[in-house]
Amino acid sequence: MNNSLTSRAKKLFINVLMLVISCMWLIPIWMMMIYATHPDNVIFSGELVFNPGTDFLKNFAILQGKQDFSMAIFNSVIIAGVSTLLGLLVASMAGYALARFAFRGRNTLFALIIFILAVPSAAIVIPEYIIVVKHMGLSNNYAGVILPYLANAVGVFFMRQSFLNLPAETLEAAYLDGASEWKIFYSIALPIVRPALASLGIILFVAHWNDYLWPMLVMTSEQYQTAPIALGRLIGLANIEWGAMMVGASLMTVPFLLLFLILQKQIIAGITSGATK
Amino acid sequence: MANIQMQQLKKNFGDIPVIKGIDLDIKDREFICFLGPSGCGKSTLLRLMAGLEEISSGEFLIDNKRMNDVPASLRGISMVFQSYALYPHLTVRQNLAFGLKIQKLPSDEINNRIREVARTLQLSELLDRKPKILSGGQRQRVAIGRAIVRRPKVFLLDEPLSNLDATLRVSMRVELARLHEELQATIVYVTHDQVEAMTLATRVVVMKDGAIQQFASPLELLHRPANIFVAEFIGTPKINLFKVEVQECGPQSITVTHALFSNPITVSIAKEIKFAAGTKLTLGIRPHRLSTKQSLDCTISAKVTIVERLGTESLLYTDLGLETLVICSAAGTVPIIRGDQITLGFSSANCLLFDDHDQAIERCLPADVQLLIS
Amino acid sequence: MLRNRYTPYAFLSPYIIIFSVFWLVPILFSFAMSFMNTRSRTWQFDFFLNWGRLLEDELLWQALKNTFLIIALQVPAMLMLAVFAAVLLNSKDLNFKGLHRFAIFAPIVVAEAAYAVIFRLLFNDNFGFVNNMLALINIDAIAWTNSSSGATALIAIGLTWRWTGYNAIIILAGLQNIPKDLYEASELEGTSPWQQFTKITLPLLKPAILLCLVLSTFGTLQLFTEPTLLTEGGPGGSTTTVAMYMYSQGFKSFNFGYGSAIAYLIVFLGLTLSLLQFKLFGGKPDE
Numbered sequence A: 001m002n003n004s005l006t007s008r009a010k011k012l013f014i015n016v017l018m019l020v021i022s023c024m025w026l027i028p029i030w031m032m033m034i035y036a037t038h039p040d041n042v043i044f045s046g047e048l049v050f051n052p053g054t055d056f057l058k059n060f061a062i063l064q065g066k067q068d069f070s071m072a073i074f075n076s077v078i079i080a081g082v083s084t085l086l087g088l089l090v091a092s093m094a095g096y097a098l099a100r101f102a103f104r105g106r107n108t109l110f111a112l113i114i115f116i117l118a119v120p121s122a123a124i125v126i127p128e129y130i131i132v133v134k135h136m137g138l139s140n141n142y143a144g145v146i147l148p149y150l151a152n153a154v155g156v157f158f159m160r161q162s163f164l165n166l167p168a169e170t171l172e173a174a175y176l177d178g179a180s181e182w183k184i185f186y187s188i189a190l191p192i193v194r195p196a197l198a199s200l201g202i203i204l205f206v207a208h209w210n211d212y213l214w215p216m217l218v219m220t221s222e223q224y225q226t227a228p229i230a231l232g233r234l235i236g237l238a239n240i241e242w243g244a245m246m247v248g249a250s251l252m253t254v255p256f257l258l259l260f261l262i263l264q265k266q267i268i269a270g271i272t273s274g275a276t277k
Numbered sequence B: 001m002a003n004i005q006m007q008q009l010k011k012n013f014g015d016i017p018v019i020k021g022i023d024l025d026i027k028d029r030e031f032i033c034f035l036g037p038s039g040c041g042k043s044t045l046l047r048l049m050a051g052l053e054e055i056s057s058g059e060f061l062i063d064n065k066r067m068n069d070v071p072a073s074l075r076g077i078s079m080v081f082q083s084y085a086l087y088p089h090l091t092v093r094q095n096l097a098f099g100l101k102i103q104k105l106p107s108d109e110i111n112n113r114i115r116e117v118a119r120t121l122q123l124s125e126l127l128d129r130k131p132k133i134l135s136g137g138q139r140q141r142v143a144i145g146r147a148i149v150r151r152p153k154v155f156l157l158d159e160p161l162s163n164l165d166a167t168l169r170v171s172m173r174v175e176l177a178r179l180h181e182e183l184q185a186t187i188v189y190v191t192h193d194q195v196e197a198m199t200l201a202t203r204v205v206v207m208k209d210g211a212i213q214q215f216a217s218p219l220e221l222l223h224r225p226a227n228i229f230v231a232e233f234i235g236t237p238k239i240n241l242f243k244v245e246v247q248e249c250g251p252q253s254i255t256v257t258h259a260l261f262s263n264p265i266t267v268s269i270a271k272e273i274k275f276a277a278g279t280k281l282t283l284g285i286r287p288h289r290l291s292t293k294q295s296l297d298c299t300i301s302a303k304v305t306i307v308e309r310l311g312t313e314s315l316l317y318t319d320l321g322l323e324t325l326v327i328c329s330a331a332g333t334v335p336i337i338r339g340d341q342i343t344l345g346f347s348s349a350n351c352l353l354f355d356d357h358d359q360a361i362e363r364c365l366p367a368d369v370q371l372l373i374s
Numbered sequence C: 001m002l003r004n005r006y007t008p009y010a011f012l013s014p015y016i017i018i019f020s021v022f023w024l025v026p027i028l029f030s031f032a033m034s035f036m037n038t039r040s041r042t043w044q045f046d047f048f049l050n051w052g053r054l055l056e057d058e059l060l061w062q063a064l065k066n067t068f069l070i071i072a073l074q075v076p077a078m079l080m081l082a083v084f085a086a087v088l089l090n091s092k093d094l095n096f097k098g099l100h101r102f103a104i105f106a107p108i109v110v111a112e113a114a115y116a117v118i119f120r121l122l123f124n125d126n127f128g129f130v131n132n133m134l135a136l137i138n139i140d141a142i143a144w145t146n147s148s149s150g151a152t153a154l155i156a157i158g159l160t161w162r163w164t165g166y167n168a169i170i171i172l173a174g175l176q177n178i179p180k181d182l183y184e185a186s187e188l189e190g191t192s193p194w195q196q197f198t199k200i201t202l203p204l205l206k207p208a209i210l211l212c213l214v215l216s217t218f219g220t221l222q223l224f225t226e227p228t229l230l231t232e233g234g235p236g237g238s239t240t241t242v243a244m245y246m247y248s249q250g251f252k253s254f255n256f257g258y259g260s261a262i263a264y265l266i267v268f269l270g271l272t273l274s275l276l277q278f279k280l281f282g283g284k285p286d287e
């Protein structure tokens, strides 16, 4: 009797506590969407609003007037999309070679990749900038942002792990069937690790979509800026248009929240296997 | 349709020799089994034939053509793996078609072949399923189908039945024998199950430590083992061995003694061979050739330590103070229990003799044994 | 398989080329630059110019202090919260798990730039949502951006919101790897839930927590976007981080050599800190 009472109290306690935390965690996202739909004078008045207003399109028009945000979103889609697809290809090819071939220099190369994992990307941004912008002349060029993204050590590490788990006999069977090395790779090995590709793909896409410093350095003109850069430039204006900025933040966030709802499993798998192996 | 030759075939992994000079001559349409303990190099030898491993030295020929450097897919072989190795993301039909498409066969030809194979192996219903939802036996049939559909000259199978349960294994064994009849192809089959080898093979290659111990028909292995290793490896329960001493060596027979034997025993031999008196030889006698009822040429008296009743036979284990227990196979209902004192009789015709280097001394086969060699 | 010797290199070539051009060369280049005077007309080797300046640069020390303050305040608090959240999310007594999981994990897909501007609005000193809520319960408005402690706290709160879920995912995976029968066995011995937590859960979670610690320290050491957009490094440089300082040296003063030396300092500090953390908290979970 006593036991069931304490266990019910414990259950209530856990649920209430978690509810409080979850609400606090959702407030920023919720308020972002609310403020995106109200005129700025509501924000300045200090009045507490919790319900959506009707000014979303007006705020969007203001946003578009200050910075070409549609173009910025477009740039972000191109950059994140292309770097993810190419990055997956490059990382899987390299991961496949490291996992399935014995060759001279394999261990050295793998050690180098592990070492690179430990070098923060912020640390090479200066020389990278000099090479890409000064020497290659790739400023305001999609390739300038995308190319450095393609040498992704985490991706190689992750794909190598997935290919290590492939049964050797399946690949040997394809070899006996007369398939070339490339054919074995793209029509047998790659399809089998599709779940891993999906996880890595999402992680890469989100990371490239969100990146701030590197695109800011390369894409200096408004025409080529990505969405995070556009938001950053709005903050720098003398007169901050809050509602418009919340529209921008919503536009670049909400699709990912929906994506997260659908692909939660893959995202979590990507984070945990990338982290625990 | 293919014969296969190996001449001094060798394989090293790094510095470690794994295949140590294999000479083998396999005739067209034979069903050959590689039999041997785990790690003796059976799979490696098969993979050398398939082209999955590089041959270190020696010659490997199929139909008298040197195959050492021919790419696997052009050797006219196909292979069935222990783990089936089906392509998990493709349907059964696509699995069967994969190799044919790479060969760029016309699509009606591909469809015809798949239909034919599906009929032979009862896969027609399964063609549009993925491997994941198939049972073990069905996967095995698909794996065999994928090998057949390429119409190879030689089939290589690496322990294809070891992942199946006992009943399925028996029925697949029968199916394999039928397929061999039907396909008229040369089959090389790796196993460590001697029942599979004895029932399926026309000839068996018994291997140990990367070398061939004996290459012969199943019955020959049983009745004329080349050495002690083969004698012990083939035949269940295991052969009983006694360290005996030569008393007298005649032109057609050798007389040996053992402290436990009631009297010296004279074994006739096929070829004359000289041993000095006192030479240590090994005498082997199979459990089925020991009798509890008759006192034949020689007897041993023994105390039963364990009785195993297997149904049609009973195995009597007796401790004679030797390295291993001496086993006698008696009738299923034999009225002997643990602790009984019994007398085991055997006749000299059923004795196998091995010289001081463990090699068999050629013997005259007993009257009731025919080797059925064609 | 009988393979062509060059096939693996063919598979590796795209990665190796990009890796060399965009990682290896920059790393070496950066190292060389850190020993050069890059502000003279032609760059010249000047061995101690930049590395020597590191020691005397008051602004750099200020930035380091700011960064370490955030690491020291925020990382332990966040990790405790992450363990707590993971344990709650793993509890069989919790209802609506999917919803809670979404709430805690969702920030991992939110861009730094996006949440920085949201927090900047919500924590505005004059009309922000947070101060308005505090007013409701009669707490005076907090100077989130106009006081150095407020600004530091604001960045710490932002980071915690963004990264708790990420760490909770790793810890949750660790929790789910702990065999259930350990708990059942200890329950039979009459262990209390708190003892179970301290004697079984925490020790077995140590590798996961250590990983989170190292990753978070590394991440915070490179902190750039949030302070840039939330507090602009202020007030009075009190939230300027090392990465921001490196950026301003590199791209505002165009002193690439000094910027590179700072970059190497960041790498060096990161490696030292993680080694230290492995030494302090590493070792076998059963020790």
Ligand SMILES: Nc1ncnc2c1ncn2[C@@H]1O[C@H](COP(=O)(O)OP(=O)(O)OP(=O)(O)O)[C@@H](O)[C@H]1O
Binding pocket: B013, B018, B036, B037, B038, B039, B040, B041, B042, B043, B044, B045, B192
């Ligand atoms: N790739 C390899 N590298 C090094 N050694 C190997 C390799 N493949 C096999 N070996 C070694 O070669 C020996 C023979 O192996 P093999 O797989 O041919 O044995 P097997 O007779 O098929 O055994 P089993 O019945 O267990 O399958 C073993 O000692 C094994 O460890």
Ligand SMILES: [Mg+2]
Binding pocket: B042, B043, B044
């Ligand atoms: Mg084997």
